Amino acid sequence: MGQGPVANTEQREYWNEVSGPKWVAVADWIESQLSGIGRLALEASGAKPGERVLDVGCGNGFTAIELAQRVGETGRVFGLDLSRPMLKDAAARAQAAGVPRIHFLEGDAQTERLDPSYFDLVFSRFGVMFFDDPAAAFRNLHDSMKPGGRFLFACWRDRSLNPWMTVPALAAAEYVEIPPPAAAQAPGPFAFADADRVTALLSSAGFVDVNARSIEPGVRIGAGRERQQALDFILQMGPAGAALRNAQADEGLLERVKRAVEERLEPYWDGDGFVMDAAAWLYSGRTPIADSEGGQNG
Ligand SMILES: C[S@@+](CC[C@H](N)C(=O)[O-])C[C@H]1O[C@@H](n2cnc3c(N)ncnc32)[C@H](O)[C@@H]1O
Numbered sequence: 001m002g003q004g005p006v007a008n009t010e011q012r013e014y015w016n017e018v019s020g021p022k023w024v025a026v027a028d029w030i031e032s033q034l035s036g037i038g039r040l041a042l043e044a045s046g047a048k049p050g051e052r053v054l055d056v057g058c059g060n061g062f063t064a065i066e067l068a069q070r071v072g073e074t075g076r077v078f079g080l081d082l083s084r085p086m087l088k089d090a091a092a093r094a095q096a097a098g099v100p101r102i103h104f105l106e107g108d109a110q111t112e113r114l115d116p117s118y119f120d121l122v123f124s125r126f127g128v129m130f131f132d133d134p135a136a137a138f139r140n141l142h143d144s145m146k147p148g149g150r151f152l153f154a155c156w157r158d159r160s161l162n163p164w165m166t167v168p169a170l171a172a173a174e175y176v177e178i179p180p181p182a183a184a185q186a187p188g189p190f191a192f193a194d195a196d197r198v199t200a201l202l203s204s205a206g207f208v209d210v211n212a213r214s215i216e217p218g219v220r221i222g223a224g225r226e227r228q229q230a231l232d233f234i235l236q237m238g239p240a241g242a243a244l245r246n247a248q249a250d251e252g253l254l255e256r257v258k259r260a261v262e263e264r265l266e267p268y269w270d271g272d273g274f275v276m277d278a279a280a281w282l283y284s285g286r287t288p289i290a291d292s293e294g295g296q297n298g
Pocket of ligand 1: 008011015034056057058059060061062063080081082083086107108109110124125126127128130131
């Protein structure tokens with residue numbers, strides 16, 4: 001496996017310079033927020049002992065570790081990501097979890113030259129919505145899978161169904177300019193919210209039995225932590241976090257933003273975290289077993 005032409009330059013920079021170091025610093029917080037969705041995705045993936053698995057956009061390595069535990073000694077897990085700080089964190093975490101055999105690769109899923117017909121399963125939890133050319137990325141991943149190989153990934157549904165992201169941002173927006181939401185299909189957390197578009201992309205890339213299943217597991221932010229700690233975490237993340245970083249210069253403004261976010265989140269605190277609705281898609285598909293199954297690409 002090797003590196004093809006460079007693409008996704010903006011995302012590479014973002015996940016190496018801006019977001020990656022932040023995700024490493026608050027890895028455990030993010031994991032406690034995402035682990036419920038991760039569990040549903042891992043169950044749906046059907047990872048089995050002996051299988052070869054690719055975790056796309058593996059980030060801090062949490063799902064790669066669970067996949068390694070599922071495929072066991074006879075299986076192989078590769079974690080692919082373009083963020084060096086997150087891969088370093090992932091490798092240390094795998095070592096500590098007793099699964100040092102995971103292969104963490106620095107590369108872009110869109111262009112990385114992966115061994116053809118190699119993987120039984122390609123998996124991702126929120127690591128595939130950042131492609132600037134999703135059709136190319138899906139084709140690349142398709143070609144790395146064995147006939148009958150499974151593709152299973154989780155992506156956020158529309159932002160209107162994900163108040164955990166929008167409520168803090170709207171509160172901050174009363175006082176500071178928050179970054180405008182990316183265009184509907186631009187790389188970002190909600191790029192794959194449109195299930196018709198994504199399932200069509202998967203079919204065009206050659207996948208069959210393509211499906212989108214909605215899950216609405218909700219998120220609990222800050223379980224087992226003090227309320228103020230949980231608020232501080234929320235205030236670092238997403239559009240509200242970006243707005244706050246821009247407001248750093250003005251202490252008074254910063255305090256007003258913090259208070260607005262705190263007030264808006266008040267109703268969601270249940271004594272053990274902020275409990276908020278969240279909705280995601282579990283997308284799935286597989287590569288054809290025989291030519292007669294006729295993926296449009298394969
Ligand atoms: C939202 S984070 C999710 C991380 C991890 N899967 C998790 O659930 O904790 C998105 C991850 O995708 C990675 N990523 C973004 N674009 C990528 C690409 N083109 N190829 C590989 N990884 C990519 C980022 O570096 C980041 O680690």
